[in-house]
Amino acid sequence: MLMSKKGWIGSIFLVLLIVVGWWMVSPLFLDEVVDEDLPTTIEATTNAEETSNEESPAVSHSGMFVDGDDTHHASGDVTSFYTDSKQWVRFENFEVTNGPDLYTVLVKEGQSTDEGTILGKLKGNVGSQNYRIPDSSSLEEGDRIVVWCKAFEVDFGFAELFHKE
Structure with a gap:
């Protein structure tokens, strides 16, 4: 029938x-686990510097992830550094509540998350990962790196960046 x-x-x-x-x-x-190495230009710099007993790429800013709210949890470290005139942020020991449509966003002081610069889709909710800061942006004291659910406009976690001296 x-x-x-x-x-x-x-x-x-x-x-x-x-x-x-x-x-x-x-x-x-x-969980989406990612264990991304440093970008190749940084690896080459780091290896060359190790053999010449110099320091690895200088960290310009750093911060620690905190929870977005009572339901969405985040932890881990974020650092930023330059290499070959490009600025990067790196998440290490990172873990955030997983969810749909998650993005990494650079948010300037006074901006809401939806006004920020999207650095890319979150590569994984657990593990080390790198995101390139576009040439049109730069990091400043008080900026935040936010893990944001675009579909529901919810911050899952963020790290406020402080200038590393």
Whole structure:
């Protein structure tokens, strides 16, 4: 027997509900672990400096991640440094509550997160990772690096940056 029009619509709605439900709920119990090395230009600099007994690339800013709210937790360290005229931020010992549609955002003092500069999709909710600061931006004391859920406009965690002396 063929399905009625209501049956087809109900089936399509159920499939869509399952897909959207999985997209929203699965990150809550699945971790995306990433262990990214330093960018290759930094590795080359670090290796050359180690052999010549010089210091590794200088850290310009640093901070620690804190929770976005009571439901969304974040921890770990963020540092920034220059190499080959490019500025980077690096997350280490990083962990944040997983969720859908997470991005890494540079937020200037006085800006809301949705006004900030998106550095890219979050590569993983656990582990070390690097993000390039665009040439059109630079880091300043008081800036924040935010893990932001774009779909629901929720901050999952952030690190306020302080100038490293």
